[in-house]
Structures are given as C-alpha cells and as structure tokens.
Amino acid sequence: MRDDARLRLRSRSPVEGLERRRLGPLEVFAQSVSGAAPSAAMAATPAIVAVSAGHGTVWSFVIATVLALLVAGCIARFTRRMAASGGLYSLTAKGLTPAAAYASALASLLGYGLLAAGALVGATLYLGALFDVLWGTSGGRVGAAVVMAVIGLGTGVLVLRGARLSARVVLLAESISITLMLIVFSLLLAGGPAAAAAPADATAMPPPGFGGIVAGVLPALAAFIGFEIATSLGTEVRRPFRSVPRAVGLTAAVAGVLYVFAAQVQVFGFSATPGGLAGQAEPVVALAAAKGWGWLPVLLDLGLVMSFVACGLATATALARVLFSLSRDGVAPQAFGRTHRRFRTPHLAVLASVPVTTGVPVVLLAAGVPLPTVLVTVLTLAACGFLLAYLLVCAAAPVFLHRIGELTWPAVAVSAVIVPILLIVLVAFVVTRPLSGALLGGLAVLGAVGYLLLRRRRPEALAGIGVYDETTTADVLFPHRGAA
Amino acid sequence: MTAPLPLSGRQPKAVRSALHVLEEVVSAGPGVTAKEISESLAMPQATTYRILNLLVAEEYLVRLPDLSGFALGRRAARLALPAAATLTTAARAVVDHMRAQTRWAVHVASFAAEQISLVDPDPDHPAPDAGALARFPYAFALGRLLLAEQADWRALVRDVRPFTARTVTSESELDRTLKAVARDGLARQCGEFREDRGCIAVPIRGPRDGRLVAGIALAGPTARIAEPNEEIIRLLRDHAARLAPLLA
Incomplete structure (x- = not known):
C-alpha cells in the first residue's frame, strides 16, 4: 500500500463510468473522419479557395494538409502518453496553465456545439435539395423543421445508447458518403473540362501567385476542423495510445488526399469556363449540368446528407465527452459527470447538449433565417474555436514533454513552426469576417467573466483542470505482490 | 489502419x-x-x-x-510463468470434502497473474485439457470466471473458434454471457468444448479485497450440467467460501 501512495495511484479512474477500452481502431478512425466531414468540404471548399488562390488552389490544399499533419503530430505527443475524454483541453492542461486549458475547453465546446448544429443544418439543407430533385418539392420551412427535429432526435438516441453503436453508424454513413463522392468526382474527371455557364459577374481566375496560395490556405485549413475528435474517445478505445494518434494522423492524411483530388478535378473541370472555378457557387452541380448529367447531383446530395449526419453524430459524441470531463474536473455542473448504468455514456451531458444543438437551428429556421447563411456563419465561428484549441495544444506539446522529461528537438521545431502560423491564420480568420469577429469578441468576454467567477468560487477545481484516464492500482504489476 | x-x-x-x-x-x-x-x-x-x-x-x-x-x-x-502453486493440506481437505459430496469431477484452478493453472485437478476423473483451457478460456466455465473479471476480456482471448455446434463464438454473445457470469458469480458451459461434457464454476475471492484468486468447478455430463442444480451449486459456493481464506 505504501507504493500506491508514493506513486499517487488511485484505486479508481477519475473518468470511471464510461465504457472503458471497447472501441476498435476502425471505429475511432471513422469518428475522426466524420468529424472532419470531408465530403462536404470536397464539394464546397475548392471554389472558396479558388477565389484567392486561382490556379494554385491545389497548392493551398497541399499546404493546409501539411499544417493539419503537424497539428496531428503535436496532438500525438499527448495521445501516445495519456488517454482522455475531454479532448484537446485535457491535453492542453498538461502543458499550459489552467487558464489556457479553460480557454481550450470553451473553444472546444463552441467548436463542437456549432459543428453539431452546422451538421444538422447541412443535412437538412441537402435532404431538402434531394427531395426537390426527386419529387419537385423540398417540403418548405415546416418540412425542414420536421427533418431537423427527427435527425436531432435520432442523433440524441444513438449517442445516448453508446459510443460503440453510434461509431458503427458513423462508419457506415461515412463510408457510403466518401464512396459516393469518389464516384462523382471520378466521373467528372473522366468527362473532361466542360463549358459550364459562367456567372454574370465572372472575372478571370487570379493568376497563380504565392500570396494568393497563402490566402487560400485559410479556408482550406478550415476544411479539416473536427479531425481531432478521436482524442475525446481516449478512455473508450481498446488500445488508446496506438489507435487515437493513428486515427487523428490518418484522418488528416486521408482528408488531405481527398481535398487535393477534389480541388484538382474542379480546377480542371472549369478550365474551359470563363472565370474558372472561382466564380462558382455550386461547382459540382454546374459541372454536371454542363455535361447534361441531371442525375449526378442526386448522388452528390445523398453523399452530403450522409456525411453531415455522421458529422453530427461524431460531434455530439465529442461534445458530451467534453462536458462530462469538465464536470469531473468540478468546472461544469456535477450532473454532467453522471453516466448511464447500462449504456455507459454521459447521458445527462447528452440530454443537456443535443437539444440545444438541435433547438437553436430550428429556432433560427422558424425565425426565417435562410439555412445557407446559418450554415456558413456557424461553420466560420466553429472554425475559430477549433483554431484556438489547436493553437493552444500545439503550444502545450513541448512544455508537456519538458515537464515529464521527454523533450526532443523535433517536438520544439514543429511547435515553433506551427504555433505562429496558427496564430496568423486565427487572426486573419477573425479579421476578415467582421460579424464573426464581433460575436467571438462577445463570447471571449463571457468566457473571461466565467473564468474569474470560477477562480473565485472553486479555485481548487480550476487548478486541477484536465482529468484523464489515469493508471489505477489495478493496472500496475507490483514486483513484490504480483498482479494486483 | x-x-x-x-x-x-x-x-x-x-x-x-x-x-x-x-x-x-x-x-x-x-x-x-x-x-x-x-x-x-x-x-x-x-x-x-x-x-x-x-x-x-x-x-x-x-x-x-x-x-x-x-x-x-x-x-x-x-x-512470466505463474509459480507452480500447490494447495495447502487444509485447502486440499476442503476440496476433498467437496469431492465426497458428488459423483462429478471437482477441479480447482488458480488465476494468479491472469493465467489459468489447474492447481488441483480431480485425480479420480480424466483431467481437463490444461493447454486448451489456457488458450481458449471462453469455452470453459473456469476460463469464463477469469474473463468476466477483466475490464476487456478480448485482451486475454487470442482466437475464437468453435469446438462443437454449441460453442459461443460471437463477440456480442460472449459479451452477454460474461456479463451474466460477473452478475451471478456463476459460470456454466454445456457441451461447448466436448459435446458430452459440461461444467459449472464459481469464483473464489480474497476475503479482504474481494479479488478473484481461483475458481472451483464441477464437470459432468452435458444434460445434467444444464439442469438448475441448485442444491449442488449451493454446496459449491459453500466450499468456495471455505477455500477463500486458505488460498488468498
């Protein structure tokens, strides 16, 4: 027993109650891929990037992929050494101050919450488009509200029923979605450049220039957000120290390859069109129309709906885990830390979060805000949250390694490169979107007030922020006692 | 991956x-x-x-x-190989007392270091296949006691294969079976390794910390093992409780 005290071993893990060590490597990987929702970004992001990068669009995606891989590398410094449920903030806490971890937690809550809402809006939007193509009606605003409520309810039930079940649904939906996307883009590539209709205000594609490519990295990097979702499943993965870093790194790589492919296809497809890819609002639909393939958008919409549904499930799962972990820290209300006896999920955290991420879009819809506007605003704000969380975790990585005496020079070098870049990207993101900037500023003030209140009321909870699935007495083999 | x-x-x-x-x-x-x-x-x-x-x-x-x-x-x-454990005279007396109560075989296995080793196989009956017991614990009642105790039983199971038509091999069904073992403190298999033989086992736990140290099992004809056997199970639990302080 002396050993236990000296080594500060507890008899129970601080995140006890979740279904420990159950998910397989493929299931965690699917969650991370769904978080990044590559299908949606494949269809929409290249045109946005092309506005500044022009013919260099593909290079913007290549650079963004390298950056995402570097962020994945920083995250892996932690996930190879600890298994957490709170995602990036639990990791950040091991390197930086409690204030930084708290900021990361808020950024993650904002990011996951908005991404979950955005995914719901996206699914509704494209399901409506699908109905429109197939049956000539999108169902109107009432139909959209009903669809939202049904998808939201389904998401809540699946996430509540267990990480394993929702992971399998996610795996299936995401596989179908990516397969459909690959079919759509391969067909477009095989069809060659098309003389698509150019928008009335078509200007020439910007010439390929270094400045344009760099500016294009901004939206291209935003296409990766959510790829780190596997970090919030650390406790529930069978071999977390192997599966989680691999899932995150592989997601960055796979999404990167898909984006570069999609960008190449679209730049090539519009090479015969005045204005090129840059002027297109719905590039894939325009290309299909130019070729007379009216049925292609059906495949595309189906793929997008699947992808958004999977993304909603993955982010709702992560959001509940972050709330759960914050509750076990003593930062969030105690109820969120309770787990369902049979399903082994943080059911109260799910019940508190999914209705909000479902309700807000429904209310906005009822208020008459057009869904595409909601989608773009929500995703922009979410991207800011994620970028802040990435920035903090990358800054924390070398400090963490130094603290445990395992610092190596590559860890310092990677952080020295990625931290300033992420800082510039974050600032540029906020500055170029004044509305989002103002909203974020407001949220930052609220967060600061919350921090000060917390520091006054529960300083010990704040100081100990960042619980993770610690090694317990039962995990250790003591030389003189054998297996405990 | x-x-x-x-x-x-x-x-x-x-x-x-x-x-x-x-x-x-x-x-x-x-x-x-x-x-x-x-x-x-x-x-x-x-x-x-x-x-x-x-x-x-x-x-x-x-x-x-x-x-x-x-x-x-x-x-x-x-x-590491578990230290060759033998039962103390006192413990052996308890096991022999159990053997005198039944015509079925009574075996005792130790679970030290998460490995199953038969420390007292019944000398009057054919000994169970120790190699198979260690490699395919899911098909034995004693093996299921050990698996049910694990946070993740898959860590101890290398490959799952059927031995008879009754062998439970699906992951979800094994999962349910092991949850029931953990709940009831009783493991049973009927003809899952050999068609004609079945087995009932109960855990022996350390009296102080409740940790699983060993298991005691009854092996007999499949059809008889499948019966409720309430009386003999009560007897088995009784003897397991008496063995606990002698083994922990």
Missing part, C-alpha cells in the same frame, strides 16, 4: 533495446523515469522515448499518474 509496425523482425537491435528497457523498469521499480532509463542503459533519449511509448501502447508498461514515471503493466505478468 495498416501502418507498418514500428518494429519488424528485421530490426534485432530495436527488439533487444525493448527487452532491455522492460528489464530496466523491473529492476528500477515503479516510478522510474524515461531519462533515468535512458541514462542507465546508455541508450539515445529519442530511442528510449520511442520504445517506452511503444511498450505503453502495447500495455506491457504503464505511465504513472504523474505521466513521467513508468511501471510494469498487468500484461507483463503474462510474460
């Missing part, structure tokens, strides 16, 4: 280093840090860190709550 393994058979130096690191953690005792290991083995730091992370990922080592200290993980116990 098929990235090449960081160590392959073609890297004998890496394998050797990994074994040295394991040995160093054993001799230094729990709490030793990466830097200390790297210094005492005169091994480059980056190599040491990589090997340590690998051994942690494979669960032979664990990181202590301060994240800088290392200790042997439970999986490392499986590298």
Whole structure:
C-alpha cells in the first residue's frame, strides 16, 4: 500500500463510468473522419479557395494538409502518453496553465456545439435539395423543421445508447458518403473540362501567385476542423495510445488526399469556363449540368446528407465527452459527470447538449433565417474555436514533454513552426469576417467573466483542470505482490 | 489502419533495446523515469522515448499518474510463468470434502497473474485439457470466471473458434454471457468444448479485497450440467467460501 501512495495511484479512474477500452481502431478512425466531414468540404471548399488562390488552389490544399499533419503530430505527443475524454483541453492542461486549458475547453465546446448544429443544418439543407430533385418539392420551412427535429432526435438516441453503436453508424454513413463522392468526382474527371455557364459577374481566375496560395490556405485549413475528435474517445478505445494518434494522423492524411483530388478535378473541370472555378457557387452541380448529367447531383446530395449526419453524430459524441470531463474536473455542473448504468455514456451531458444543438437551428429556421447563411456563419465561428484549441495544444506539446522529461528537438521545431502560423491564420480568420469577429469578441468576454467567477468560487477545481484516464492500482504489476 | 509496425523482425537491435528497457523498469521499480532509463542503459533519449511509448501502447508498461514515471503493466505478468502453486493440506481437505459430496469431477484452478493453472485437478476423473483451457478460456466455465473479471476480456482471448455446434463464438454473445457470469458469480458451459461434457464454476475471492484468486468447478455430463442444480451449486459456493481464506 505504501507504493500506491508514493506513486499517487488511485484505486479508481477519475473518468470511471464510461465504457472503458471497447472501441476498435476502425471505429475511432471513422469518428475522426466524420468529424472532419470531408465530403462536404470536397464539394464546397475548392471554389472558396479558388477565389484567392486561382490556379494554385491545389497548392493551398497541399499546404493546409501539411499544417493539419503537424497539428496531428503535436496532438500525438499527448495521445501516445495519456488517454482522455475531454479532448484537446485535457491535453492542453498538461502543458499550459489552467487558464489556457479553460480557454481550450470553451473553444472546444463552441467548436463542437456549432459543428453539431452546422451538421444538422447541412443535412437538412441537402435532404431538402434531394427531395426537390426527386419529387419537385423540398417540403418548405415546416418540412425542414420536421427533418431537423427527427435527425436531432435520432442523433440524441444513438449517442445516448453508446459510443460503440453510434461509431458503427458513423462508419457506415461515412463510408457510403466518401464512396459516393469518389464516384462523382471520378466521373467528372473522366468527362473532361466542360463549358459550364459562367456567372454574370465572372472575372478571370487570379493568376497563380504565392500570396494568393497563402490566402487560400485559410479556408482550406478550415476544411479539416473536427479531425481531432478521436482524442475525446481516449478512455473508450481498446488500445488508446496506438489507435487515437493513428486515427487523428490518418484522418488528416486521408482528408488531405481527398481535398487535393477534389480541388484538382474542379480546377480542371472549369478550365474551359470563363472565370474558372472561382466564380462558382455550386461547382459540382454546374459541372454536371454542363455535361447534361441531371442525375449526378442526386448522388452528390445523398453523399452530403450522409456525411453531415455522421458529422453530427461524431460531434455530439465529442461534445458530451467534453462536458462530462469538465464536470469531473468540478468546472461544469456535477450532473454532467453522471453516466448511464447500462449504456455507459454521459447521458445527462447528452440530454443537456443535443437539444440545444438541435433547438437553436430550428429556432433560427422558424425565425426565417435562410439555412445557407446559418450554415456558413456557424461553420466560420466553429472554425475559430477549433483554431484556438489547436493553437493552444500545439503550444502545450513541448512544455508537456519538458515537464515529464521527454523533450526532443523535433517536438520544439514543429511547435515553433506551427504555433505562429496558427496564430496568423486565427487572426486573419477573425479579421476578415467582421460579424464573426464581433460575436467571438462577445463570447471571449463571457468566457473571461466565467473564468474569474470560477477562480473565485472553486479555485481548487480550476487548478486541477484536465482529468484523464489515469493508471489505477489495478493496472500496475507490483514486483513484490504480483498482479494486483 | 495498416501502418507498418514500428518494429519488424528485421530490426534485432530495436527488439533487444525493448527487452532491455522492460528489464530496466523491473529492476528500477515503479516510478522510474524515461531519462533515468535512458541514462542507465546508455541508450539515445529519442530511442528510449520511442520504445517506452511503444511498450505503453502495447500495455506491457504503464505511465504513472504523474505521466513521467513508468511501471510494469498487468500484461507483463503474462510474460512470466505463474509459480507452480500447490494447495495447502487444509485447502486440499476442503476440496476433498467437496469431492465426497458428488459423483462429478471437482477441479480447482488458480488465476494468479491472469493465467489459468489447474492447481488441483480431480485425480479420480480424466483431467481437463490444461493447454486448451489456457488458450481458449471462453469455452470453459473456469476460463469464463477469469474473463468476466477483466475490464476487456478480448485482451486475454487470442482466437475464437468453435469446438462443437454449441460453442459461443460471437463477440456480442460472449459479451452477454460474461456479463451474466460477473452478475451471478456463476459460470456454466454445456457441451461447448466436448459435446458430452459440461461444467459449472464459481469464483473464489480474497476475503479482504474481494479479488478473484481461483475458481472451483464441477464437470459432468452435458444434460445434467444444464439442469438448475441448485442444491449442488449451493454446496459449491459453500466450499468456495471455505477455500477463500486458505488460498488468498
């Protein structure tokens, strides 16, 4: 027993109650891929990037992929050494101050919450488009509200029923979605450049220039957000120290390859069109129309709906885990830390979060805000949250390694490169979107007030922020006692 | 998810280093840090860190709550053979008393270091297949006691294969079966390894900490084992309780 005290071993893990060590490597990987929702970004992001990068669009995606891989590398410094449920903030806490971890937690809550809402809006939007193509009606605003409520309810039930079940649904939906996307883009590539209709205000594609490519990295990097979702499943993965870093790194790589492919296809497809890819609002639909393939958008919409549904499930799962972990820290209300006896999920955290991420879009819809506007605003704000969380975790990585005496020079070098870049990207993101900037500023003030209140009321909870699935007495083999 | 393994058979130096690191953690005792290991083995730091992370990922080592200290993980116990355990005279008397109450075979197995070893197979009956018991614990009542105790039973099961038409091989069904074992404190298999034989086993737990130390099993004809057998199970539990202080 002396050993236990000296080594500060507890008899129970601080995140006890979740279904420990159950998910397989493929299931965690699917969650991370769904978080990044590559299908949606494949269809929409290249045109946005092309506005500044022009013919260099593909290079913007290549650079963004390298950056995402570097962020994945920083995250892996932690996930190879600890298994957490709170995602990036639990990791950040091991390197930086409690204030930084708290900021990361808020950024993650904002990011996951908005991404979950955005995914719901996206699914509704494209399901409506699908109905429109197939049956000539999108169902109107009432139909959209009903669809939202049904998808939201389904998401809540699946996430509540267990990480394993929702992971399998996610795996299936995401596989179908990516397969459909690959079919759509391969067909477009095989069809060659098309003389698509150019928008009335078509200007020439910007010439390929270094400045344009760099500016294009901004939206291209935003296409990766959510790829780190596997970090919030650390406790529930069978071999977390192997599966989680691999899932995150592989997601960055796979999404990167898909984006570069999609960008190449679209730049090539519009090479015969005045204005090129840059002027297109719905590039894939325009290309299909130019070729007379009216049925292609059906495949595309189906793929997008699947992808958004999977993304909603993955982010709702992560959001509940972050709330759960914050509750076990003593930062969030105690109820969120309770787990369902049979399903082994943080059911109260799910019940508190999914209705909000479902309700807000429904209310906005009822208020008459057009869904595409909601989608773009929500995703922009979410991207800011994620970028802040990435920035903090990358800054924390070398400090963490130094603290445990395992610092190596590559860890310092990677952080020295990625931290300033992420800082510039974050600032540029906020500055170029004044509305989002103002909203974020407001949220930052609220967060600061919350921090000060917390520091006054529960300083010990704040100081100990960042619980993770610690090694317990039962995990250790003591030389003189054998297996405990 | 098929990235090449960081160590392959073609890297004998890496394998050797990994074994040295394991040995160093054993001799230094729990709490030793990466830097200390790297210094005492005169091994480059980056190599040491990589090997340590690998051994942690494979669960032979664990990181202590301060994240800088290392200790042997439970999986490392499986590298060593359990000490040949024999029952004390007092414990043997209890088992013999149980044997006198039934015509079925009575076996006792120890679960030290998460390995099943028959410490007292019934001398008057054919001994169970010890090799199969260790390799395919899911098909035996004694094996299920051990599996039901694990946070993740899959860690102890290498391959699942059917021996008879009755063998439970689906992961979800095994999961349910083991949950029931944990709940009832009773494991049973009817003709899952051999058509004509079945087995009932109950756990023997340390009286102080409640930790699973051994199991006592009854083996008999499949049809009879499948019956409720309330009386004999009560007797078995009785003897398990009497064995507990003698084995823990």
